[in-house]
Amino acid sequence: MPEKKKILFDRGAVSLNEKAYDALEDLIVTGVLAPGSQWSEAALAEKIGVGRTPTREALQRLSYQRLVRVAPRQGIFISEIDYQGQLKIIQVRREIEQLVVSQAAQWANETERQALRQIAGKLEEVKTLKDIVIYLRLHFTLTRLLGEACRNPYAAEFYSMLQTLARRFMNLHQDGYDDFSTLCDLHIRQIEAVVSGNPTAAIASAEERNDYAENFARKVLMHLIESSRVTVRTAR
Numbered sequence: 001m002p003e004k005k006k007i008l009f010d011r012g013a014v015s016l017n018e019k020a021y022d023a024l025e026d027l028i029v030t031g032v033l034a035p036g037s038q039w040s041e042a043a044l045a046e047k048i049g050v051g052r053t054p055t056r057e058a059l060q061r062l063s064y065q066r067l068v069r070v071a072p073r074q075g076i077f078i079s080e081i082d083y084q085g086q087l088k089i090i091q092v093r094r095e096i097e098q099l100v101v102s103q104a105a106q107w108a109n110e111t112e113r114q115a116l117r118q119i120a121g122k123l124e125e126v127k128t129l130k131d132i133v134i135y136l137r138l139h140f141t142l143t144r145l146l147g148e149a150c151r152n153p154y155a156a157e158f159y160s161m162l163q164t165l166a167r168r169f170m171n172l173h174q175d176g177y178d179d180f181s182t183l184c185d186l187h188i189r190q191i192e193a194v195v196s197g198n199p200t201a202a203i204a205s206a207e208e209r210n211d212y213a214e215n216f217a218r219k220v221l222m223h224l225i226e227s228s229r230v231t232v233r234t235a236r
Contacts, residue, residue: 016050020058023048026140028067028078029168030133039076065161067168083224086169086217093162094210100150100159101190101206102199108149113195115145120191123184130180136167142187146194166213173220186212 024044027033033044045055059076062068069077082089108116119142126135143163147156170177177183186209193201 016054017057020045020048020050020054021061022140023050024055024058024062025067025164026137028062029136029140029164029171031168031171033078035078035080035172037078038074039078041076044076065164067164081169081172082165083221086221087214089162089165089169090210090214090217093159093166094207094214096155096159096162097206097210098203099152099155100146101194101202103152103155104146104149105194105197105199105202107151108194108197112145112149116142116149116191116195119145120188120195123188123191127181127184132171132174135180135184136171139163139167139187142191149194169217169220176216176220176223183212 024033027048033039041052041056041059044059045052048055050058059068059070063070066082067079069079071077104112119138122138123135126138140163143160147153147159150156186205190202190205190209193205
């Protein structure tokens, strides 16, 4: 019998549905599955080494998160970047993240706080490595940990979706980050506030990080508009 393929990227998920989702989300965020590209369900299942059923479930979840479009009898289309909505994504994330990190600072258990400390240590290493893929995967794990620690699954679900959309935007325009250390330090300060159980500091650090993200997004969008690569539609 042929050896079973290993899952492309395992983030420690337990169920096959979670493994399929994690692998596909990683491929979309890192650009391996390029915006606008077309795939079949079978091809994606083969690519990540998971069966058709969990792949289909993962694609439905990714469709809800606006990362793919499932077209019957046509295939799976990887969504284009929503440049018009990027600042709105950050606007909504700003509000939800304050809730998530403040509650995580209050409710995280010691196991979760230790896991957060480990991520902070790895982010210190990334400052030197300047490896965007490692950063994006740490960002994914950090988002999941904070979502679990806040003890609010509704906030965690929307927070995760917004973070994924923001990560993909960042990866596509990573050349615009001229200070990778600052980006990592913003996350580290947020983690330290949560680990120390300080909701006020956690909210302040979240606000600072979203300010940074908004300024970066505005810079990218202005460059794209000036180069006529993106056209801004005016509201009616």
